Amino acid sequence: MTERFTGSFTQQEAIPQAGIEAAMAVLQHGRLHRYNVAEGELGETALLEQEFAALTGAKYAVAVASGGYAMGCAMRAAGVKAGDKVLSNGFTLAPVPGAIASLGAEPVFVEVTDALTIDLNHLQTQIAARQAKTLLLSHMRGHLVDMDALMEICDAAGVRVIEDCAHTMGAEWRGTPSGRHGIIGCYSCQTYKHVNSGEGGFLVSDDADLMARAIVLSGSYMLYERHKAAPAPEVFERVKYDTPNISGRMDNLRAAILRPQLAQLDAQVEKWNARYKALEDGIRNCPGLHIIERAPEGRFVGSSIQFLLPGYTPQQIESFVAGCAGRGVELKWFGAAEPKAFTSRYDSWRYAQKQSLPETDRILAGLIDMRLPLTFTLDDCSTIGRIISDEALKLSHSVAAN
């Protein structure tokens, strides 16, 4: 009998009981706005920021409305202006170039390698050719580039690095938390990331002026003293007249849901990685299927898995994806000509100047992507691994027969 999988690829875990209770308390007192606090009270959002700063080892943290907002806010705080060129990975998701476009700045894409990380040679070429001074580095799907080498290149060229850590909350490079190499790290708390408040995001930094601007930008009004993971009030004095309020705050309800999740992030990462390994083991020796190895210097979060099917035609890959879908395994293909659901490619972001990235095109043509929600058991992962292997084997046989 043909094996089928019946689980849901979009079903996350329930919010921890402590989060539900904290959320109920906020609903009962009604003070949802982050600056609406009782005398002497530290609101959930201020506490959340303190806890996130501690988790990442950053001096300062601010919680905001979304990951995309965090990136736009980070670039504004760093002084990126309309017309500036901002470098970013050719392989990422739409909110990344979207954040650049939100400032009227111009996305300049950099090739990615077979490891799905930014191509450091092409990065150097693009820095020199395009005179860019900012890199919005996307740790897309949690694949970490050699951060030491990247920082050396960027520091030498005077390029500021802002990190998109939507897929690396809880990850590390040589023991340093992801988001702590550049001037600012940006994170997302959207349902499909590593903590879930529906929507939400964070920025972290050690730079006092940068963070004071980010906090005022996020919509603090002159209430910035209610932030506890923030620079001293005199830093705000320097920036408060020149920094617009571009409202994008976190609220106490979402913060209440997030705090217990942050407390258990480490344990969640272990659960993700056990599932990732079970699945990866299942597809590792499959002919024609290329595993993307994770850098041993990094600690990654296996919240999704990618693999390559190099050398097949679009029709062949489409039939593989359809074969898996028919057996309940939902895969995304980054090689499709048209953007679909969450998946799109740099060439469909046509508000950016047209660019050609032949290496990225070659890689995306065979790139398959799959979510790994924590509601899957280890057995589920083995089942999915068998189905993918089986379909990939069929694919390789169908090609050999032609």
Ligand SMILES: *Cc1c(COP(=O)(O)O)cnc(C)c1O
């Ligand atoms: C989800 C995501 C974002 C943006 O996060 P939102 O909170 O959804 O705005 C940024 N970068 C990448 C790579 C993402 O996957």
